[in-house]
Amino acid sequence: AGDAAVGGSSDNKGAAALFNTPRGIAIDANGNLYVADQSNFAIRKVASDGTVSTFAGKRGTSGTKNGTGTNALFTQPSAITIDGNSDLYVTDGVAIRKITPDGPVSTVITFATSDLYGAHQLSPGGIAADGAGNLIVTTGVDTRRVPLANPNRWTKLETGAVEILPGTTEPVTRGVAVNADDTAYVADLKKTVSRATSGASSLTTFVGTPGQTGKDDGNATTARFQQVVALTVDKNGDLYAADAVNNTIRKITANAMVTTPAGTAGATALKTGKLPGSFATLRGITVAPDGTLYATSGHAVVKIVLP
Numbered sequence: 281a282g283d284a285a286v287g288g289s290s291d292n293k294g295a296a297a298l299f300n301t302p303r304g305i306a307i308d309a310n311g312n313l314y315v316a317d318q319s320n321f322a323i324r325k326v327a328s329d330g331t332v333s334t335f336a337g338k339r340g341t342s343g344t345k346n347g348t349g350t351n352a353l354f355t356q357p358s359a360i361t362i363d364g365n366s367d368l369y370v371t372d373g374v375a376i377r378k379i380t381p382d383g384p385v386s387t388v389i390t391f392a393t394s395d396l397y398g399a400h401q402l403s404p405g406g407i408a409a410d411g412a413g414n415l416i417v418t419t420g421v422d423t424r425r426v427p428l429a430n431p432n433r434w435t436k437l438e439t440g441a442v443e444i445l446p447g448t449t450e451p452v453t454r455g456v457a458v459n460a461d462d463t464a465y466v467a468d469l470k471k472t473v474s475r476a477t478s479g480a481s482s483l484t485t486f487v488g489t490p491g492q493t494g495k496d497d498g499n500a501t502t503a504r505f506q507q508v509v510a511l512t513v514d515k516n517g518d519l520y521a522a523d524a525v526n527n528t529i530r531k532i533t534a535n536a537m538v539t540t541p542a543g544t545a546g547a548t549a550l551k552t553g554k555l556p557g558s559f560a561t562l563r564g565i566t567v568a569p570d571g572t573l574y575a576t577s578g579h580a581v582v583k584i585v586l587p
Contacts, residue, residue, distance in 0.1 A: 281293075281294055281295070281297045281299075281326050281330050281332050281580065281581045282295065282297055282298055282299045282302070282332070282579050282580035282581055283295055283298065283578075283579060283580055284549075284550035284560040284577055284578030284579055284580040284582075285549075285550070285560065285578060285579070286298065286579060287299065287300040287301065287319065287579040288300060288579070289320050289339045289340055290332075291324075291332050291333050291334055292331075292332060293329070293330050293331045293332065294330040294331075297326075297330075297331075297332035298579065299315065299317050299320065299324065299332075299576075299579045299580065299581070300317060300318070300319035300320045300579060301317070301318045301319040301320075301563075301579065302315045302316065302317050302318065302324070302563065302564070302576040302579065302580075302581065303315075303316045303317075303318050303357070303358045303359065303453075303563040303564050303576060304316040304357070304358055304359035304360035304361075304370070304371075304407075304510070304563075304564045304576075305360065305510075305564040305565065305566045305574055305575065305576050305581065306360045306361055306362040306368065306566050307362070307566045307567070307568050307574065308362055308366055309366065310328075311328040311568065312325055312326065312327055312328065313325070313326040313566070313574055313581065314326075314335060314360055314362065314368055315360070315564075315576060315581060316357035316358055316359060316360045316370055316371075316564070317339075317357070318356060318357055318358055320337075320339045320340060321337050321338070321339065321340065321341060321342045321343075321353065321354045321355065321356075321357065322334050322335075322336065322337035322338065322339045322350075322354065322357070323335045323336040323337055323354070323357060323360070323368070323370065323379065326581055334349075334350055335349065335379070335383070336349055336350065336352050336354070336379050336383060336385050337350065337352055337353060337354040337357070337385075338350050338351075338352075338353060341353060342354070342355050342356075343355060344372070344373070344375065344387075346377075346384075346385050346386050346387060347384070347385060348382075348383045348384045348385065349383040349385075352377075352379075352385035354370070354372050354377065355372055355373045356372055356373045356403060357370050357371070357372050357377075358370075358371050358372070358403070358404075358405055358453065359371040359404070359405055359406045359407045359453070359510075359564075360407065360564075361407045361408045361409045361415070362409070363409035364409075364411060366381045367379065367380055367381070368380075369388065369407055369409060369415055370407070371403065371404035371405060371406070371407050371417065373403050374390055374391045374393065374403050374404070375387050375388075375389065375390040375391070375404075376388040376389050376404060376407065376415065376417065376426070376431075388415075388426075388428065388431050389426065389431035389432065389434075391404065391419075403419065403420075403450075403451070404417050404418065404419050405418055405419060405420070405451055405452075405453040405454060406418035406453060406454050406455050406456040406466075406467070406509075406510070406511075407456065408456045408457050408458045408464065408511075409458065410458040410462040410464065410478065411458075411460075411462050412462055412478060413427060413428050413429055414426060414427050414428065415428065416437075416456050416458060416464045416466070417434075417456070418453075418454040418455075418456050418466060418467070419451065420444070420451025420452070421439060421440060421451075421469075422436050422437075422438060422439040422440070422469075423436070423437040423438045423454075423456070423466050423468070423469075423483065424436055424437065425437060425464075425476075435481060437464075437466070437476050437480070437481070437482055437483050438466070438468055438469060438474070438482065438483045439469075440468075440469035440470070452507060452509075453509045453510070453563075454466065454467040454468070454469070454508065454509070455467045455508045455509055455510040455511035455521060455522065455565075456511055457511035457512050457513040457519060458513070459513045459517050460515070460517070461477075461478070462477070462478035463475050463476065463477050463478065464476045465486065465511055465513065465519055466483055466511075467505070467507075467508035467509070467511060467521070468483055468485075470485070470488075470490035470491060471488060471490065471491060471492065471493050471505065472485050472486070472487060472488030472489065472490055472505070473485075473486050473487045473488055473505070473508060473511070473519070473521070473532065474486055486500065486532075486536060487499075487500045487503050487532055487536050487538055488500075488501075488503055488504060488505055489501055489504070492504055493505065493506050493507075494506070495523075495526045495528070495540070495545045497530075497538050497539050497540055498537070498538060499536060499537055499538075500536035500537075503532075503538035505521065505523050505526070505530065506523055506524065506525035506526045507523065507524040507525045507526075508521045508522065508523055508524075508530075509522050509523075509524045509562065509563055509564070510522040510562075510563065510564045510565045510575075511565070512565050512566045512567045512573075513567070514567045514571055515569060515571075516534070517534040518531060518532065518533050518534055519531070519532040519533075520532075520565055520567060520573055521565070522562040522563065522564060522565040522575060523543075523562070524561065524562050524563070526543070526545045526546070527543055527544075527545065527546070527547055527548060527558070527559050527560075527561065527562055528540050528542065528543030528544070528545055528556075528559070528562075529541060529542040529543050529559075529562075529565065529573065529575065529584065540556070541555065541556070541586050541587075542555050542556050542557060542559075542573075542584050542586070543556055543557065543558055543559050543562070544556055544557070544558040547559065548560060548561070550577050550578055550580065550582065552582070555584075555586070555587070559575070559577045559578075559582070560577045560578025560579075560580070561577065561578055562575055562576070562577055563575075563576045563577075564576040571586065572584070572585055573585075573586065
């Protein structure tokens with residue numbers, strides 16, 4: 281759905297629909313996709329036939345307002361996750377918003393700017409729900425486990441230096457995903473992918489070498505990443521990473537082997553068809569139960585069917 285090279289705001293089917301800087305993406309049990317359409321300030325829904333509608337927020341109107349569906353307002357929706365109850369959670373500026381399946385939007389927590397060292401620079405940028413009632417959230421300076429029963433009693437899993445995107449005041453977005461046994465995987469502040477088992481108070485390195493970047497595939501210590509902006513995990517426990525700058529999809533198996541099944545490193549335009557193809561700017565990724573991947577690329581939502 282959408283056109284990778286053309287930003288806009290239109291509910292329609294397939295390529296006739298338009299997005300404006302879509303970022304986070306999640307899939308529900310019925311195969312519907314939900315997209316954080318950042319510069320349209322809305323959450324868009326993509327049905328399995330490619331029909332796009334506005335699920336929550338008012339396209340073109342920024343604000344912070346709870347309500348139902350298009351009566352709610354968002355200011356900077358970026359990452360999105362869906363839990364076992366089909367509730368959506370969205371990072372929105374310095375807040376986390378909840379959207380229930382029938383459309384009501386509420387605010388789970390607004391992070392204190394004193395915690396984030398500057399609201400506009402260090403907004404939450406990655407989010408995943410586990411099966412124990414927690415959200416794992418990444419910001420520009422830390423990773424937090426936020427219990428939904430008491431969101432203000434969050435636990436810090438890592439903390440580190442601020443990294444801002446060149447020429448902006450925005451933090452580098454860092455992906456996060458949670459597998460079936462509630463182990464959280466995080467694109468950490470050290471440029472590796474780390475993990476924390478359920479209840480752990482810190483992260484441990486899983487793949488990559490701290491401080492080293494690149495595009496190399498290989499085992500846990502030889503693999504390199506540039507900028508893992510989004511992560512998702514399939515039913516087999518394998519991870520898929522949207523590796524920006526490289527602009528590739530990386531696969532990380534449960535035994536820490538890394539390959540690049542889709543995308544051409546350094547390419548910046550979407551080329552569909554036979555893999556590996558290439559992507560416009562990658563920002564989000566999710567996986568369906570059958571292993572099909574969906575990513576936000578440029579201003580489009582793309583489908584990736586692996587061999």
